[in-house]
Amino acid sequence: MGWRFWQPSLPREVDEELAFHLDMRVRDLIAAGLSPADARREAGRRFGDLGAVAAECRTEGARRNRRMGRMEWLRELRQDAAYGLRSLRRNPGFTAVALATLALGLGGTTAIFSAVNAVVLRPLAIPRVDRVMLASEFSDGHHGSVSVGNFVDWQRANVTRPMFQGLGSINWRSETLTGDEPERILAAEVTAEYFRIMDVRPLVGRVFSEEEDRPGAPAVVVLSHRLWQRRLGGDSALVGRTILLSGRPHAVVGIMPATFDFRADSEELWVPAAFTPAQRAQHDEHYLTVYGRLRDGVTPAAAEAMLVEAHRELTRLYPNANGNGTVRLQPMMEQFVGDARQQLFLVFGAVALVLLIACANVANLLLSRGAARSREFAIRASIGAGRGRIVRQLLAESGVLAVLATALGAGLAWAVIRALTGAAPAGVPRLDQTRLDLAALGFAAALAVGSTLLFGLAPALRAARADLQSTLRTGQARGAGGRRDFLRQALIAGEVALALMLLVGATLLVRTAIHVQRVDPGFEPRGLVTARLTLPAERYAVPEAARGTFESVLANLAASPGVRGAALTTQVPMGPGGGDNGLIPEGKPLESSSAVGSALRIVTPGYVRTMGMVLQRGRDFGPDDRAGMPRVMLMNETLARALFPGQDPIGKRVACCEGGPNDPKWKTIVGVVEDTRSRGLDRDPVREFFLPMTQAPDVAWNWIGRTMSLVARTEGDPLALAPALREAVRRVDPALPLYRLGTMEGTVSTALAPARFRTALLSSLAGVGLLLSLVGIYGVVSYLVTRRRGEIGVRMALGATPRHVMRLVVGQGLAPVLIGTAIGTLGAFAATRLLASWLRGVSPTDPLTFAAVVVVLVGTAAVASLVPARRATKVDALEAIRTE
Amino acid sequence: MPGPETDLLQGTLDVLILKTLSWGSRHGYAIGKWLENTSDETIRIEEGSLYPALYRMERKGWIEAAWGMSELGRRAKFYELTATGRARLRAEVAAWRRLSGAVGRILEARV
Structure with a gap:
């Protein structure tokens, strides 16, 4: 079968195959004794509708070809991936550095974004939480708690001018859960409206009725999911039974779902507020937290105006109790997230800087590698590899790199989240609920894949375009060198600038921490023990x-x-x-x-x-x-x-x-x-x-x-x-239960936990950023030395001393570092203002900090470029010139 | 030509083609002739209907085609079973045996 590789186009294939059939039939019929004309007629009759058959074959054939194309594409993809893997394995150094860099950036960003999402962005598990408002008394620039009397009057005003579906109050107090082992837990007194405003259904049972929220009503309690699981065995049959609170039996009427435990230290059970007539007339003691759910179509401003007017009347009636206060509304979400927002956005910004440094580093690595392989590409092109094929192989290599890095990064993110939720300071709400955020991982992976492909492709395209002859002759793609060097140095300058900003921020926080350690607390915590006692x-x-x-x-x-x-x-x-x-x-x-x-x-x-x-x-x-x-x-x-x-x-x-x-x-x-x-x-x-x-x-x-x-x-x-x-x-x-027994030194230390947490986080990020930049600088200077071997050889042959050569190489490596330092200093100058509220004993633009960071950065950069520079002085002049 | 023609179902034609190819590669004309001879002309197909079936089975990956030289020195398209096709044939034969056995038992049952 000689024509194994002959492959006609589809219409020709069909025509030729059918013609062969008819011819064979005619031949057989003639052999059986028919005349050629009869044989042709008979063959046509037996075959059927030739046109229809041909058309059907062409349709099926087209579908067949599409399928084969897809399979071919898949096969090539597998080949390319295998090729990519092989070529990555051949360069374990490059692969390890690129993978580690990308995975660090990717994993870090994903983990931190997941935390930001858990704390700040993800809404509370309350339906239409944006309609739930915190209403607080406001005076002297402070949001304050609400007195029962005022709360009752607000409710009355809301009946006359309905703006809220309801107003409910909550007030926290500690409570002793009596049992084999008495325990102090955080409880909340809420009005019956509270649960209706939150609009969360109990997991089991029901919430309070209006009747139960009155003085003298039988004692009832709604349990949190956490308490139910942690202490009461998680048994649904608990609803209807009683538990002892401070020795008094309370009937359990319902259990809230786990999503209603907004934070790790939120209240563990709810009892009806059941305000007495005396309490309802009391305007002087402000201790309630009041929430309201806006009616459909009512703006927060309109609702606030209603309450402000109601409160003005109260101020007139009870001037001593209410003073010059007024009312402010604030979305519940805003109040809930509060301080943590700024903190997490700062951390997220820092992590994003690290990811950018990582991407710039990998870009640089890929550029260097592409340049080093231009000869390989030229040879492959000369033996007939199409430009498309070379590009595809390079893309496959970048793709494999990106996919591996994403997998590693996801693992790293998972580990970081586990560590984070373990070490989270209690003050950050919901940080313990952080889960690996797939959208964030996707975003970081897209960035990683994008930059890898882009910078992996750039040298490939250039190589494919490069003049074959000159590349093969000189061994290097000389023509494009200038522009590529510029890109490379710009990347280094960018990395240095970003790393400098991180370092300045971290150093300021560390200096704050040192300052705080030396702050005189105004008392002597050593030797003190404290405990709480409730009667x-x-x-x-x-x-x-x-x-x-x-x-x-x-x-x-x-x-x-x-x-x-x-x-x-x-x-x-x-x-x-x-x-x-x-x-x-x-x-x-x-x-x-x-x-x-x-x-x-x-x-x-x-x-x-x-x-x-x-x-x-x-x-x-x-x-x-x-x-x-x-x-x-x-x-x-x-x-x-x-x-x-x-x-x-x-x-x-x-x-x-x-x-x-x-x-x-x-x-x-x-x-x-x-x-x-x-x-x-x-x-x-x-x-x-x-x-x-x-x-x-x-x-x-x-x-x-x-x-x-x-x-x-x-x-x-x-x-x-x-x-x-x-x-x-x-x-x-x-x-009597004695609780919260501990040392005063422990209390002081706990109070510093959030600051310690953010200092440690920003310092480690800055460390990673610095390390990545140094790797980048080292890589670029190494590349420059390799590329200028010939020139260095000539210089040395003409009498340049090793000192000269060192200065030349280090100088070239440091130029982009100095430019990056200048840019980074300006950037840090602008950015550290965001840190101001966390700094103590040091100003955001502290010259000493800036100077120290610049010295450290430039110094380590010089060391990073010294290593390859020393290698340059070992260049054997004769050898170098000969290979040139 | 009148005779005991059986209206072949699409699926049945596919199985027959697979069976024909199980002894080695053949071109379309040879497949048709072999079906004719082996079934003593009980099974008569419109010869043209063979080809769309062949293209369809090629698309499904049951058979593969390659151009080669016919016995008489003409360029012809030869079909061959793939591993998928062979598995398909085994499954179809087993199913057929079960079905025909059952139908046979019913038809020969004495009341």
């Missing part, structure tokens, strides 16, 4: 009982061996608890517009000394500052400056917390303490004042939920005092 409202309803119990516990504790000092406070620095009150100095009109807001701490005598705070002027509370004696207070410097600028505050009188215009219950300032960093070492001090526990107004016991912190100082390990703390409480009332 159940049922048994300690009378303020005297609560006060007496706390005093007994403190007396026991102070008498324990090893205790050098002990005190009680409503809130230790950086710890839970606390609240704000307005203070009016004597002489100012007794109305809320003259009030200065300040944090209140209710403490026992000796708190200042136990904490190691510094009494700047005056005296501490003493045993004589009791109920019935003249009322006294302490305040910190910041508050003293705000209330009495330029005057000595000792002896001055202040109204606050209780009483009214007719009976201001003046409190005399007996001492001023130095400021403490009560909100964190990286935060500025706030205004604080202190009241002795024995003189605290009765209503304050409700404000603080009958909860105080025990503080004890010892020499040596503070945790050694833990048994003493427990014993001090047990001897007074064994049923």
Whole structure:
């Protein structure tokens, strides 16, 4: 069969095949005795409709050819992929660097984007969450909580002018879940409307009815998915049974789905608020968080206007309770994400810079590799490989690289997310819910594939176009060298600029961290142990009982061996608890517009000394500052400056917390303490004042939920005092739970966790960025040395010393580095302003930081180019010229 | 020409062609003639209908075609079974055996 490879076009194929059949039939019929004419007629009759058959064959044939084409294409793709893999395996160094670079950039970006998505972009699992608004009382530039009285009146106003489908309130408090092992958990009191506003159906059972949200109704509870799984065994049959909260049985009516656990530390159960008539008339105690769902077609502005008007009426009716406040609406999502937004966008920006550096690096690698192989391409072209084929092979190689890098990057992203969710600071909502984001991976992969293909293709196209003869003769594609070198150096300059911005940002954060370590907290955390103690409202309803119990516990504790000092406070620095009150100095009109807001701490005598705070002027509370004696207070410097600028505050009188215009219950300032960093070492001090526990107004016991912190100082390990703390409480009332027991040093450290987290993250990203840039610089200088071997050889033959050669090569490597440094400095100058709110003790444009980073960057770049430059000096002049 | 002509179903023609090719490669004319002779002319097909079937089976990847030289020295298109085609034939034969056995038992059953 000689014509094995003969392949006619489809119409010819069909015609020739059918003609062959007819001719054979005619031949056989003639052999059987028919005349040629009869035989032809008979053959045609037996065959049928020749035209129709031919047409059908051509249609089928066309379909057959298309299929064969596809299979051929697939086969070639497989071949190309195999070729790509082989050629990558032949260059393990190149492959490893390119893969690692791409995978790092890809995996990092994907992981961080996934986190940004989980925290910021992904909406809460609330239907049409954009319609849910947080309504807060607003005064002196601060969003504040809402009093029950105001909330009730807002609801009434919404009936007259309906803007919201409903307004619901939530208020958090801790609760003791009684059982084999009593546990303090975060609970929320909500109104029946709350769940309707959130519009989330319970997983099992139901939410509260209006009837259950009234005082005197049977006690019911809705459980969170987390508590149900974690503590109660995840059994649906739990609905209808009762659980004990602070010893009181509550009927479980429903269980919310897991998506309703908005964050890892959100509330674990809900009980009806069931406001009493007394509470509903109370406009003075602001502690509710109020949400409303806008009716269809109502704008937030219109709804806010309605509430503002309603509130103006309230301000007129209750001037002391509401002062000059008004109402502000804010989307729930915005309030929820809050601070974390800026932080994550910063991190995302940093990661994107690293990805760009990675892509530039791989682009450079591919360019160098393409240039080094121009001879190979020329040879392949000369032995008949079509330009398309060469391009395809190169694309396949880039494609294989990109696919492998994507797979590696996805694995890396997965690992980073696991690490991230494990190490996440508790303050970032939903970070623990981060999942690998496929869209982000897709985007990063597209960027990686795109840049790999683009820069893999550029040398291929050039090689395919290159003058074959000259390429083969000189061994290098000389003609295109200039432009390609420019591109290469521009890429390096870009990388250096990006790396410099990252490094400056990271260095500023690190310097902040160092500064914060040295910040004087205003007290001595070493040797302090603290714990929270709550008295159940049922048994300690009378303020005297609560006060007496706390005093007994403190007396026991102070008498324990090893205790050098002990005190009680409503809130230790950086710890839970606390609240704000307005203070009016004597002489100012007794109305809320003259009030200065300040944090209140209710403490026992000796708190200042136990904490190691510094009494700047005056005296501490003493045993004589009791109920019935003249009322006294302490305040910190910041508050003293705000209330009495330029005057000595000792002896001055202040109204606050209780009483009214007719009976201001003046409190005399007996001492001023130095400021403490009560909100964190990286935060500025706030205004604080202190009241002795024995003189605290009765209503304050409700404000603080009958909860105080025990503080004890010892020499040596503070945790050694833990048994003493427990014993001090047990001897007074064994049923009281002591919780959040820990050292003050631990509290301080926890407060710094978010800052540590972002510093570590940005530093590692900057490190990766620097490393990638150095690899890039090294690669380019190596390439330049290879390409200029001949020239270097000639120079050396003409008497250039190794020093000359080194200077030449390093200089050429450093030129783009210096340009990149200049650009990066300008970029960092603009970008570090975004960091300003996180910086302490260092300005965003700190010259020392900038100078240090530039020196480090240029220095390491010089080292990276020195290595190949040394190789250049080893060039054997004769050898180099001969190969030229 | 009147006679016991059987109206061949498309699928049946495909199986017969596969069977014909199972002994080696043949061109279209030879396939037609072999079918005619082997079935003692019981099965008569319109010769033209063979070719669309061949193209279709080629598209499905059951058979492969190559141009070669006929016994008489003319250029002809030869068909050959592929591995897919061979598997297809085995499956069809087995199915046919099952079907004809069952039909036979029914037709020969005594009431």
